[in-house]
Amino acid sequence: MNRRTFISLLGGAAACPLAARAQPSEQMRRVGVLMNFPDDDAEGQARLAAFSQALRKLGWTEGDNLHTEVRWAADDVDRYRRYSEELVALHVLLASASQSVAALQRVTRSVPIVFANVIDPIGAGFIATLARPGGNTTGFTAFEYSISGKWLELLREFAPNVTRVAVLRDPSFAAGIGQFAAIQSSASSLSGVELSAIDQRDAGEIERALAAFAREPNGGVIITASAAAVTHRELIISLVTRYRLPNIYPFRYFPKTGSLASYGPDTIKDFPRAAAYIDRILKGTKPADLPVQAPTRYELIINLKAAKALGLEVPQTLLARADEVIE
Numbered sequence: 001m002n003r004r005t006f007i008s009l010l011g012g013a014a015a016c017p018l019a020a021r022a023q024p025s026e027q028m029r030r031v032g033v034l035m036n037f038p039d040d041d042a043e044g045q046a047r048l049a050a051f052s053q054a055l056r057k058l059g060w061t062e063g064d065n066l067h068t069e070v071r072w073a074a075d076d077v078d079r080y081r082r083y084s085e086e087l088v089a090l091h092v093l094l095a096s097a098s099q100s101v102a103a104l105q106r107v108t109r110s111v112p113i114v115f116a117n118v119i120d121p122i123g124a125g126f127i128a129t130l131a132r133p134g135g136n137t138t139g140f141t142a143f144e145y146s147i148s149g150k151w152l153e154l155l156r157e158f159a160p161n162v163t164r165v166a167v168l169r170d171p172s173f174a175a176g177i178g179q180f181a182a183i184q185s186s187a188s189s190l191s192g193v194e195l196s197a198i199d200q201r202d203a204g205e206i207e208r209a210l211a212a213f214a215r216e217p218n219g220g221v222i223i224t225a226s227a228a229a230v231t232h233r234e235l236i237i238s239l240v241t242r243y244r245l246p247n248i249y250p251f252r253y254f255p256k257t258g259s260l261a262s263y264g265p266d267t268i269k270d271f272p273r274a275a276a277y278i279d280r281i282l283k284g285t286k287p288a289d290l291p292v293q294a295p296t297r298y299e300l301i302i303n304l305k306a307a308k309a310l311g312l313e314v315p316q317t318l319l320a321r322a323d324e325v326i327e
Contacts, residue, residue: 028067029060029282032087034080034100036227039072043230043253047096047116047271054275060282073100075227081106092281094274095139098175099227101126105137112287114277115139116270119175119225121292130292138277138287140270141294142225143250147264148179149186151222151248154263154300156190157318158307159246162220164194166213166245168206168236170226171199179224200228203235210236214243225250225264233257244310255303255326260310265295299323 033051037044048070052062060066069090071083080103087093088108095101095115104113105126118126119142127133130141156162167183169176180197187193198209213219221240223229229236229249237258240247249255250264277290300318303326307314319325 028065029092030067030069030090031055031092031094031278031282032090033068033070033094034083034087034096034104035070035072036075036097036099037072037230038074041072041230043267044072044096046268050268051094051271051275054272055279058275058279060279073103075099075231092278094278097227098124098126098173101137101139109136111136112281113137113139114274114281114287116274117142117267119143120145120178123178124174127292130294132288133290133292134288136287138290138292140273141292142267142270143264143295143298145175145178145182147250147298148182148222148224150263151250152183152186152190152193154261154318155220155222155246155248156193157315158248158261159220159312161218162246163192164196164213164216164219166196166198166210166219166221168198168200168221168223168229170224170228171197171201173226173228176224176226183222183224200226200232200236203232206232206235207239210239210243210245214245219243220246221248223247223249223254223259233259241306241309246310246312252299252301252324255301255306258303258306260303260306260312262299262301264298266299270295302326 035044062068069087071087073079073083080099084103084107088111092112093104095104095113098118101115101118113136116139118139121127121141126137167180169180184195187195200206223236233254247260249259249262251267252262255262281287300322301324302314302322
């Protein structure tokens, strides 16, 4: 089955407004999905597939008792706005990452929203508390800010000679500030580490900043979690490899596509969990009564081929702790 067929079966990726499409019967429940990825992104497709499979296991069959509309925002502000306005007519909404939640909440405070892979939903104003989210929104967080400090510790374990660390962040993203603050806190306990921030608004800015950073020795890079990091991940990986900069990311799909290492949750697993919440909401449970849940474990993924390209010998202590080693 090719990608276009898969998307079509999910009810989903056509960009035309809902009103212009044939309407499902009243017996069907209608679910809208707002993804932060482009429609051809393998990670986004894997998350959507996990979500769809979980719904089927819960008794929801596309075209029978379920109609799904999927939109791919590709981290574009206009698409987030336009697609949110299209999807608001449905029974319940799935939001992938913070930007999707923010866009959906701007157009509805009544249609249930279930999110996955969101950082600091309280600080972002999406919910009131984890235990009692209130309102129309609940879901699953990616990690706590304290994990960000662990990235710096791991980077130093991979490359003890690193004294300069560039932190790639999205300055327009509130969680980007929180992640950087946690890394700063961790750096204060490590002697001889100088942090600098690189804003990743667009590809040109990333290229110029990393080229300038790489002119001095003993540098390493931490890439914080954001939609911009996802969108530009191939560029970032190619640049840190070209400049031989040790690097660490939040999620496993980065070392899977060529970076050195990641430490964070399995991003795919939140989508079956989100499907279970949507199943409960479709059966009458209110989002306000479903607590927001955090990951239960974090994974260390190491790419040995990337380490070789960077001229690094990965310590056995790290290999022994790794959840997966890519050779």
